[in-house]
Amino acid sequence: MAKTKVIVIGANHAGTAAINTLTSSYPNCEVTVYDRNSNISFLGCGMALWIGGQISSGDGLFYNSPEKMEKAGAEVHMQAEVLHVDPKAQTVEVRLHNGQTVVDHYDKLILATGSLPIDPPGIEGLDLENVQHVKIYQDAELAINTLATKKIETVAVVGAGYVGVELAEAFRRHGKKVKLIDMADRALSAYYDRPFTDLMDKNLADHGIELCFNEKIIKFVGENGVLTKVVTDKAEHACDMAVLAIGFRPNTALMKDQLSTFKNGAYIVDRHQQTSDPNIYAIGDCATIYDNSQEAWAYIALATNAVRSGLVAAHNVGGTTLDAIGVQGSNGINIYDLKMVSTGLTLERAAKVGIEALATDFEDLQRPEFMEVDNPKVKIRIVYRKDNRQVIGCQMASTYDMSMGIHMFSLAIQEKVTIDRLALTDIFFLPHFNKPYNYITMAAYTAK
Ligand SMILES: Cc1cc2nc3c(=O)[nH]c(=O)nc-3n(C[C@H](O)[C@H](O)[C@H](O)COP(=O)(O)OP(=O)(O)OC[C@H]3O[C@@H](n4cnc5c(N)ncnc54)[C@H](O)[C@@H]3O)c2cc1C
Numbered sequence: 080m081a082k083t084k085v086i087v088i089g090a091n092h093a094g095t096a097a098i099n100t101l102t103s104s105y106p107n108c109e110v111t112v113y114d115r116n117s118n119i120s121f122l123g124c125g126m127a128l129w130i131g132g133q134i135s136s137g138d139g140l141f142y143n144s145p146e147k148m149e150k151a152g153a154e155v156h157m158q159a160e161v162l163h164v165d166p167k168a169q170t171v172e173v174r175l176h177n178g179q180t181v182v183d184h185y186d187k188l189i190l191a192t193g194s195l196p197i198d199p200p201g202i203e204g205l206d207l208e209n210v211q212h213v214k215i216y217q218d219a220e221l222a223i224n225t226l227a228t229k230k231i232e233t234v235a236v237v238g239a240g241y242v243g244v245e246l247a248e249a250f251r252r253h254g255k256k257v258k259l260i261d262m263a264d265r266a267l268s269a270y271y272d273r274p275f276t277d278l279m280d281k282n283l284a285d286h287g288i289e290l291c292f293n294e295k296i297i298k299f300v301g302e303n304g305v306l307t308k309v310v311t312d313k314a315e316h317a318c319d320m321a322v323l324a325i326g327f328r329p330n331t332a333l334m335k336d337q338l339s340t341f342k343n344g345a346y347i348v349d350r351h352q353q354t355s356d357p358n359i360y361a362i363g364d365c366a367t368i369y370d371n372s373q374e375a376w377a378y379i380a381l382a383t384n385a386v387r388s389g390l391v392a393a394h395n396v397g398g399t400t401l402d403a404i405g406v407q408g409s410n411g412i413n414i415y416d417l418k419m420v421s422t423g424l425t426l427e428r429a430a431k432v433g434i435e436a437l438a439t440d441f442e443d444l445q446r447p448e449f450m451e452v453d454n455p456k457v458k459i460r461i462v463y464r465k466d467n468r469q470v471i472g473c474q475m476a477s478t479y480d481m482s483m484g485i486h487m488f489s490l491a492i493q494e495k496v497t498i499d500r501l502a503l504t505d506i507f508f509l510p511h512f513n514k515p516y517n518y519i520t521m522a523a524y525t526a527k
């Protein structure tokens with residue numbers, strides 16, 4: 080029987096998951112991969128650790144390679160950019176690394192072209208020396224090289240989302256003066272309600288990071304082609320290096336006019352990761368994803384989602400019907416000693432998407448009072464719907480590593496557990512780990 084020819088465009092987290100699944104489980108598929116970059120599977124989350132000197136090199140930040148994929152049976156073309164897709168002819172036109180342009184035929188196509196950093200519309204000065212984005216391995220290399228070879232005293236980090244906050248810590252650890260600029264009134268405002276972001280803002284300020292909130296970037300300004308300041312709608316910030324981290328947009332230029340797209344341009348997919356063309360699947364940051372917390376399709380750019388969507392697409396392409404179960408956008412951050420994790424909707428975000436919600440808060444020691452060492456407080460907020468009392472979000476913060484607790488809330492949202500059932504959930508007790516009246520039970524039990 081003829082094999083199914085599968086072409087995968089993009090081989091980072093989403094592409095890697097799809098390719099590995101196809102080569103390991105579906106010998107009926109012949110897999111060809113094109114990626115325009117020279118490396119794959121770069122863990123962007125390690126970028127700040129590397130820049131901040133918490134790990135000695137970036138070499139360990141990859142978990143796969145083109146060689147490994149080829150060994151598993153895929154045909155891999157790196158530095159090969161797909162320029163055009165013809166969905167009627169089922170072909171892709173590719174510029175290979177040697178400059179030659181070729182046309183390849185597919186039975187099934189998997190788009191894993193990811194995302195690109197957002198640039199504010201019409202912004203000037205992006206081409207100045209020492210201004211950069213932070214997305215791929217080469218961006219991390221550039222930042223490290225700039226810090227090593229140039230006289231940098233002040234770094235402006237524009238965007239106090241996950242990327243910006245992690246990088247602010249990294250540059251500060253590097254001994255630089257850091258200005259963290261955001262148009263919101265606090266850091267991480269998309270992921271946490273104010274009681275939690277207040278903790279993070281204080282943490283950042285206590286470590287000497289200057290917080291410049293309620294400021295929208297207007298432009299980068301330089302002298303002789305080199306950055307000298309960031310101009311916002313409120314102030315001018317002198318600096319000699321700047322990173323722009325105000326979010327990602329889906330990279331869908333290749334097929335946005337040929338497939339149905341979401342309001343931000345992401346390819347619209349179904350539970351099988353299938354696009355509006357039945358022969359074409361889309362995965363990872365270039366596609367939509369079902370958000371169980373708001374019970375709606377959404378755009379949530381995370382490596383975790385990219386991997387899961389890659390697995391789902393590969394099984395469906397390979398011949399096993401598999402439905403994606405949706406996500407909660409679970410995430411976490413560790414800045415100096417402060418750990419914060421969240422899943423689902425914040426109270427603020429629930430209101431923005433039109434869901435009437437309530438929150439129950441609790442704060443307590445991780446373990447009984449008699450455990451005198453390594454026993455910090457943990458703060459928790461559980462968000463639930465007012466109408467049916469289903470849990471739709473949770474946030475936790477502590478200097479203690481309580482991060483594994485958030486997974487239970489992720490599952491609770493996915494499985495539509497009510498706050499009342501959560502209050503009676505069997506949670507074990509042992510002084511080494513937690514309290515008999517632990518903060519999870521107590522937060523749920525004291526809900527209105
Ligand atoms: C600094 C940083 C830290 C992060 N930390 C975390 C974290 O801690 N946890 C988390 O879950 N997520 C994190 N993320 C987000 C995560 O990196 C992304 O969600 C993830 O990379 C998405 O994977 P993807 O494979 O869908 O897309 P991408 O990583 O964007 O990869 C797309 C691939 O497609 C290729 N490509 C694009 N167009 C073409 C074309 N026309 N032809 C050929 N190839 C093409 C690109 O070269 C690239 O290799 C972080 C991101 C950054 C930047």
Ligand SMILES: NC(=O)c1ccc[n+]([C@@H]2O[C@H](COP(=O)([O-])OP(=O)(O)OC[C@H]3O[C@@H](n4cnc5c(N)ncnc54)[C@H](O)[C@@H]3O)[C@@H](O)[C@H]2O)c1
Pocket residue numbers: 124199237238239240241242243245260261262263266267268269294295296324325326327379380381410411412
């Ligand atoms: N630990 C993690 O899970 C982790 C780490 C890094 C990145 N990521 C993911 O990567 C993606 C990108 O992260 P990100 O930090 O770039 O985006 P983000 O959406 O987390 O944050 C962007 C920030 O930029 C601000 N902003 C937007 N426009 C602005 C403007 N014109 N001027 C000033 N500020 C402006 C926003 O208010 C927001 O705070 C996200 O999906 C994020 O979840 C996750």
